[in-house]
Amino acid sequence: xxxxxxxxxxxxxxxxxxxxxxxxxxxxxxSTLGLHHLxxxxxxxxxxxxxxxxxxxxxVTIHSDGSLEVEDQGRGVPYDYNAKEKRSGFQxxxxxxxxxxKFDESNYKSAGGLHGVGASVTNxxxxxxxxxxxxxxxxxxxxxxxxxxxxxxxxxxxxTNKRGTDVRFLPDPAIxxxxxxxxxxxxxxxxxxxxxxxGVTFHLYDERTGRxxxxxxxxxxLEYYNRHTAGKLPLxxxxxxxxxxxxxxxxxxxxxxxxxxxxxIISFANGVRTGDGGYHVTGFKKARTTCYNQYGITNxxxxxxxxxxxDCLREGLVAILSVWxxxxxxxxxxxTKGKLGTKEALNSVDAVREGQLSYYLAENKQEADAVxxxxxxxxxxxxxxxxxxxxERELLKSKISGFNLSDKLTPCSSKNYRQNELFxxxxxxxxGSAKKGRNPKTQAILPLRGKPKNTTEIEDEKILxxxxxxxxxxxxxxxxxxxxxxxxxxxxxxxxxxxxxxxDGSHIQSLLLTFFYNHRKPLILAGHVYxxxxxxxxxxxxxxxxxxxxxxxxxxxxxxxxxxxxxxRYKGLGERNYSQLSVTTRDPxxxxxxxxxxxxxxxAQDKVDLFLGKDADRRKEWIENNIDFSTTDDxxxxxxxxxxx
Numbered sequence: 265x266x267x268x269x270x271x272x273x274x275x276x277x278x279x280x281x282x283x284x285x286x287x288x289x290x291x292x293x294x295s296t297l298g299l300h301h302l303x304x305x306x307x308x309x310x311x312x313x314x315x316x317x318x319x320x321x322x323x324v325t326i327h328s329d330g331s332l333e334v335e336d337q338g339r340g341v342p343y344d345y346n347a348k349e350k351r352s353g354f355q356x357x358x359x360x361x362x363x364x365x366k367f368d369e370s371n372y373k374s375a376g377g378l379h380g381v382g383a384s385v386t387n388x389x390x391x392x393x394x395x396x397x398x399x400x401x402x403x404x405x406x407x408x409x410x411x412x413x414x415x416x417x418x419x420x421x422x423x424t425n426k427r428g429t430d431v432r433f434l435p436d437p438a439i440x441x442x443x444x445x446x447x448x449x450x451x452x453x454x455x456x457x458x459x460x461x462x463g464v465t466f467h468l469y470d471e472r473t474g475r476x477x478x479x480x481x482x483x484x485x486l487e488y489y490n491r492h493t494a495g496k497l498p499l500x501x502x503x504x505x506x507x508x509x510x511x512x513x514x515x516x517x518x519x520x521x522x523x524x525x526x527x528x529i530i531s532f533a534n535g536v537r538t539g540d541g542g543y544h545v546t547g548f549k550k551a552r553t554t555c556y557n558q559y560g561i562t563n564x565x566x567x568x569x570x571x572x573x574x575d576c577l578r579e580g581l582v583a584i585l586s587v588w589x590x591x592x593x594x595x596x597x598x599x600t601k602g603k604l605g606t607k608e609a610l611n612s613v614d615a616v617r618e619g620q621l622s623y624y625l626a627e628n629k630q631e632a633d634a635v636x637x638x639x640x641x642x643x644x645x646x647x648x649x650x651x652x653x654x655x656e657r658e659l660l661k662s663k664i665s666g667f668n669l670s671d672k673l674t675p676c677s678s679k680n681y682r683q684n685e686l687f688x689x690x691x692x693x694x695x696g697s698a699k700k701g702r703n704p705k706t707q708a709i710l711p712l713r714g715k716p717k718n719t720t721e722i723e724d725e726k727i728l729x730x731x732x733x734x735x736x737x738x739x740x741x742x743x744x745x746x747x748x749x750x751x752x753x754x755x756x757x758x759x760x761x762x763x764x765x766x767x768d769g770s771h772i773q774s775l776l777l778t779f780f781y782n783h784r785k786p787l788i789l790a791g792h793v794y795x796x797x798x799x800x801x802x803x804x805x806x807x808x809x810x811x812x813x814x815x816x817x818x819x820x821x822x823x824x825x826x827x828x829x830x831x832x833r834y835k836g837l838g839e840r841n842y843s844q845l846s847v848t849t850r851d852p853x854x855x856x857x858x859x860x861x862x863x864x865x866x867x868a869q870d871k872v873d874l875f876l877g878k879d880a881d882r883r884k885e886w887i888e889n890n891i892d893f894s895t896t897d898d899x900x901x902x903x904x905x906x907x908x909x
Contacts, residue, residue: 283361283388284411284439290385299440300449302389304536305382306334306431311457311535313338314464315588319428321465324454326445328471333432340399341429343406343418352418354395354406358387359415383431387412389439396421396430411436447475453537454479459488460535460586485584489517492530493582497522499638500631503624507616510608511590514616516548518583520635527578532586533604534594542597542604544587547613549574552581555621560636563629576639587613673740674702674709686710686740686756687796690763690772708756710740715768716775719782734779743787751786759787760857762796777860788860797856802832813856 283290291298303324310322319337326332342353349356361384387393388411397404403421408414435443447470454466458479466479481487489502499520506515531538531545538545553574560566587609595605625632678684686708702709717731742755761776763769773795780793787793799811803821805828810821822829 283385291389294440296440296442296444296446296449299435299443300446300453302386302433302435303332303334303445303450304453305386306332306433307453307457308535309383310334310336310338310429311461311464313428314461315535320463321467322454322457323467324450324469326447326450326468326470326472327432329434330443330445331432331434332445333430335428335430337426337428340397340404340427341395343397343399343404352406354397354418355415357383358393358395358408359412360384384412386433389436390433391436393431393433395432398424398426398428398430401425447473451477451479456532456537457535459484459584460532485515485517485586488530489519489582489584492528492584493519493521496524499580499634505617505620505624507620509612509615511593512606512609512612513588514544514613515586516583516613516617518552518581520580520638521582522580522638524580524582527581529581529583529585531584531604533596533606533609534588536596538602538604540597540603543607543610544585544604544613547610548583548585548617550610551614551617551621553577555618555625556632556636556639558622559625559632560640563633563636565633565636566640572636572639572643576643577635579639579642585613672710672713672736676706676708677704678706681755682757684708684756685758685760687760687762688712688737688776690769708740710736712736712772715772716779718775719779737776737779741784741787743784749784749786751790754787754792757792758794758857759792760794760796762798780860781862785862788862791859791861793860795858795860797858800833803829804832805829 291301307322307324310319313319313336314322316338318339321337323335324333325335341357345352346356349360351359387408390411391409393408393412395406395408401423403424403426405419405421407416409416437443447468451468454468458464458466459481462481462484464480468477468479469475486502486504493502499522502517502519504515504517506513508514529541529545529548531541531548533542533544553572556577557566557571560572561568566572587604589604589606589609593606593608597603597605676684683706685706687702687710689709689711712733714733716733716737719734740755741759743753744750759780761773763773763776777793780788784793797813799813801812801818801821803810803812803818803825805825808825810824812818812821818831822831
């Protein structure tokens with residue numbers, strides 16, 4: 265193969281082809297997250313116009329044909345001919361990577377949409393895109409087809425009183441796993457944008473269901489803060505600071521809660537939620553730690569040689585942080601913009617916050633004393649109980665050493681954790697079949713006997729280890745527990761959840777994922793946790809067989825086998841013989857694994873609380889609004905009909 269490598273082996277991707285060839289590089293993934301990232305890019309462009317003072321309304325419509333439309337009241341995307349580039353403004357914006365008006369700060373002082381990539385990427389990953397530019401009293405229209413490669417030319421549709429840009433696109437089902445837009449996900453994004461863009465109303469309409477919702481905030485971040493702390497007992501009132509340093513606009517609202525020991529920082533950069541933080545968050549934390557320590561030392565609440573660390577001051581903190589960075593300084597890590605990479609933001613946030621916070625602490629001694637005293641007292645309690653906890657951990661460790669897994673675990677022989685795989689299966693029946701279909705060198709099988717405990721509300725390690733199934737998981741996976749958890753000590757590079765395709769299996773899978781999320785999150789973040797996706801159907805005749813993973817693949821499999829096919833509908837591992845298991849769930853060449861990730865930690869936590877928390881009324885309301893119980897499974901009827909033929 266290598267000997268034939270020459271110039272003819274080289275490939276050049278033209279226009280938008282790189283996007284279609286490697287979409288994940290531009291939008292993160294082709295999952296529903298990547299699908300909605302297309303929406304964010306178009307909405308971001310509309311928000312950028314509003315932030316420049318053009319327009320007070322942004323309209324988002326989910327159409328019944330699966331397309332989505334965003335209309336703003338901005339200046340309208342340029343449509344005229346660019347002599348230098350020898351093409352129209354429409355072609356530069358929607359057909360050219362790194363083409364647009366955001367490289368020149370005379371057009372945009374700060375923007376969320378970056379480097380002219382978003383609009384063209386959305387076009388590249390769509391079946392079609394239609395654009396109206398309402399400029400100079402005229403409706404200028406163009407359509408793009410075939411992933412943005414086919415351009416209709418610009419048409420004058422007549423006079424109009426409108427101003428702005430109207431974009432409608434249909435995502436390409438050949439690219440995405442699912443092209444169904446989520447009303448709730450889009451609503452959350454628009455709600456975020458409304459809080460950050462005071463005075464602008466966002467209108468969302470879903471033609472599929474008739475749902476409508478508007479988003480408008482007069483007081484921006486303060487209202488946003490109040491929403492996220494509703495029902496909680498405050499230790500301090502929310503405080504608002506803003507200012508500009510080095511051209512970077514900084515705005516923050518923060519406060520402390522009494523009976524809350526977690527830290528919640530929601531951050532944005534140029535209107536984009538930065539779920540992974542960045543330098544602006546680092547600057548915020550630095551200023552917080554410095555100011556509270558200075559205050560505590562000056563007022564004799566803490567000793568100079570024993571300052572509070574950042575972790576101490578995390579407890580009970582809720583903060584909403586937003587920065588707007590000039591275009592020449594703006595850097596995100598990755599096109600999906602999950603983390604701000606602008607180093608200057610650290611000092612800017614630190615400077616703005618430290619100056620105003622120091623003054624606030626001096627003028628609000630009662631609240632300042634309450635925060636420092638609460639933090640200091642909790643530190644003393646932790647230090648006092650650490651010796652007791654150490655004794656408890658030693659006792660638990662002795663219990664672990666005597667825990668016998670021989671009757672549960674079927675181990676693998678390899679000692680190389682990177683290549684080792686642990687399959688967590690449901691019950692002895694599945695475990696027996698799985699053992700026969702595995703690679704004994706690298707694949708271990710752990711059958712669960714009964715359902716794991718719901719760990720949503722559990723923090724105490726002693727309670728956690730008191731559940732036999734959870735304890736078995738901890739001991740088998742390795743890496744330790746509690747404060748002594750070390751991911752480098754894991755026994756398996758892949759921990760694979762494989763449960764039956766029924767209600768019990770789904771419930772067990774949810775409980776296992778909750779356990780990993782609440783108590784083994786580093787394993788997820790490091791990419792060690794997977795869900796096995798075995799086929800639901802086996803379509804076969806006397807000569808050949810085809811496996812199908814969903815209804816669409818089932819239809820294709822029937823056509824491939826031809827008349828006289830037979831169908832097996834699988835529900836559990838125990839229904840498969842060892843050869844079928846080996847091919848469909850164990851063989852890396854043929855199996856399908858879904859890697860568990862956490863793209864949005866806040867959203868993930870909300871879903872865990874919703875589905876497995878104690879608020880039954882909230883869960884009931886969600887089920888009533890989102891689950892259609894009228895659907896029926898006609899598979900049995902279809903099989904019987906086929907067998908009679």
